[in-house]
Amino acid sequence: MNAETWTAVSGGVVALASAGVTAWGARSARRTKRQENRDDFTIIVKELRTDLKSVKDELAVQKEESSRQHDRISDQDLAIGWLLTRVRGLVSYIRQAGLEPPAPEPMSDRARQYIHHIDV
Template sequence: MNAETWTALSGGVVGVVSAGVTAWGARSARRTKRQESRDDFLAITTQQGNAIERLEARVQRQETEAEKQRQRIGDQDEAIGWLLYRVRSLVSHIKKAGMEPPAAEPMSEQAARYIRNIDA
């Protein structure tokens, strides 16, 4: 055999070996169904974890806002109580002076649910 034949033969062998290595690499790079399922499970649990964290943060914000609203309503309730006391004491003072207080303006139904039995 001459040098050209050896070169051609070695090039062919290198080509066949390269094709075999490429095929083996491609086969080993494929993922099994179990690997895909595991990765899908991990991705889903990660997404669920993130969604739960977002929901927890939202619930915390809502609880904080609800507490602020409860405090505001409590303060408003106290203010309304003070105003009722003040109106009653003024009406009492006016009546003791022998005068009649002015007639009250009509009250809305919404206000009437919270303010009852006013002497004015």
């Protein structure tokens, strides 16, 4: 064998070895179905945690708003009660003075369900 033959044979051997290593590398780089499923599960769990966090944040905001509305309604209830007591006291004072209080304005049905038992 001459030098050119050795060069050709060694080039072929190197080419085959390179092809083999490339094929082995490509095979080992492939992801298995189990790995794909695990990654999909990880992504879904991450999204669920993100969604759960946003739901918790939204719920906290809603609870805070509900608390503010409850406080405001309680304050309004106290104010209406004070006004009713004041109006009854004024009507009693006017009647004790021998006068008759002016006729009340018509009341809506919606207001009537909250202000009843008023003798004005």
